[in-house]
Amino acid sequence: MTQGIDVVGLYVRDQDEALTFYVEKLGFQVHADVRNGDYRWLTVQHPEQPSFQLGLFKPGPPVHDAATTQTLCEMVAKGAMPPLVLVVNNCRTAYERLSALGVEFTQEPVDRYGVVDAGFRDPSGNGWKMIEARAKSQPGSQ
Amino acid sequence: MNQRPELLRRLLRAKDRMDGAPHEEWPIHRLAQVSAVSEGHFARSFKEAFGAPPHRYLLTRRIERAVALLRDTDLPITEVAFQTGWKSLGTFGRIFRDITGKNPGSLRASEQSIPHGRKHVPECIMRAADRPDLKTAVSEKHREKTAGRMDLQPTEDV
Numbered sequence: 001m002t003q004g005i006d007v008v009g010l011y012v013r014d015q016d017e018a019l020t021f022y023v024e025k026l027g028f029q030v031h032a033d034v035r036n037g038d039y040r041w042l043t044v045q046h047p048e049q050p051s052f053q054l055g056l057f058k059p060g061p062p063v064h065d066a067a068t069t070q071t072l073c074e075m076v077a078k079g080a081m082p083p084l085v086l087v088v089n090n091c092r093t094a095y096e097r098l099s100a101l102g103v104e105f106t107q108e109p110v111d112r113y114g115v116v117d118a119g120f121r122d123p124s125g126n127g128w129k130m131i132e133a134r135a136k137s138q139p140g141s142q
Numbered sequence: 143m144n145q146r147p148e149l150l151r152r153l154l155r156a157k158d159r160m161d162g163a164p165h166e167e168w169p170i171h172r173l174a175q176v177s178a179v180s181e182g183h184f185a186r187s188f189k190e191a192f193g194a195p196p197h198r199y200l201l202t203r204r205i206e207r208a209v210a211l212l213r214d215t216d217l218p219i220t221e222v223a224f225q226t227g228w229k230s231l232g233t234f235g236r237i238f239r240d241i242t243g244k245n246p247g248s249l250r251a252s253e254q255s256i257p258h259g260r261k262h263v264p265e266c267i268m269r270a271a272d273r274p275d276l277k278t279a280v281s282e283k284h285r286e287k288t289a290g291r292m293d294l295q296p297t298e299d300v
Contacts, residue, residue, distance in 0.1 A: 077147035078191050079158075107266050112265050129265070
């Protein structure tokens with residue numbers, strides 16, 4: 001694949017904290033961590049998805065003025081940013097493992113229409129849904 | 143009015159807890175404890191952050207759950223009321239009608255007759271989206287006698 005989505009970014013309140021969360025808890029890998037003065041371009045990758053980078057960006061100067069920075073930080077902290085979805089092989093197993101690591105779950109695994117999903121937040125407030133990959137050969141278990 | 147992101151993040155935790163267990167009792171002191179702020183500060187800050195006082199927010203969550211149970215299960219209405227946090231069937235029925243414009247039984251009949259594509263949307267997103275948009279207090283709403291919230295057709299049959 002040569003065309004497609006390469007990077008999608010999140011706003012986070014603290015890039016070091018976000019890096020620790022996404023790498024040490026979720027198991028992502030650092031792809032790029034480049035500083036230019038106060039600006040830091042930081043992206044991580046899922047180990048099984050090398051074609052996609054998730055950017056962890058902090059609102060602030062020089063990209064944003066003070067009022068915009070405040071607004072963005074408020075939006076992130078009150079969970080108003082768009083939904084994020086992570087696909088896992090086994091939602092309940094992943095839930096047990098991530099809970100033990102201290103990930104803040106907002107919804108325990110729920111079986112719904114034959115699919116298990118759960119919800120958690122990153123330290124900044126970004127909300128993730130964790131959905132179990134549908135087994136292709138299995139018909140719906142309704 | 144600016145609110146500190148650190149405070150908002152803690153208020154979000156209280157909102158998440160209500161989202162996760164709307165059937166439970168959420169008195170202000172419990173919510174304030176989740177957010178690690180004083181009770182007086184909590185109610186004011188929550189409304190400023192999320193646009194509704196905490197208990198009105200909780201009410202919308204309970205109604206959303208009740209609508210979902212009516213639609214997706216065949217549980218008796220009494221059971222739906224108790225499972226979504228009401229202690230009295232009468233209160234449940236009245237508030238349900240005030241908010242949705244229908245009584246639980248007729249809403250079940252109409253919801254179950256319409257196919258939906260909910261399985262394509264993650265559960266918590268669907269729950270947030272199905273939440274009634276309560277801009278005023280239910281008592282006030284009752285006074286105004288405005289039926290037909292939530293974009294539901296006001297086909298009252300009771």
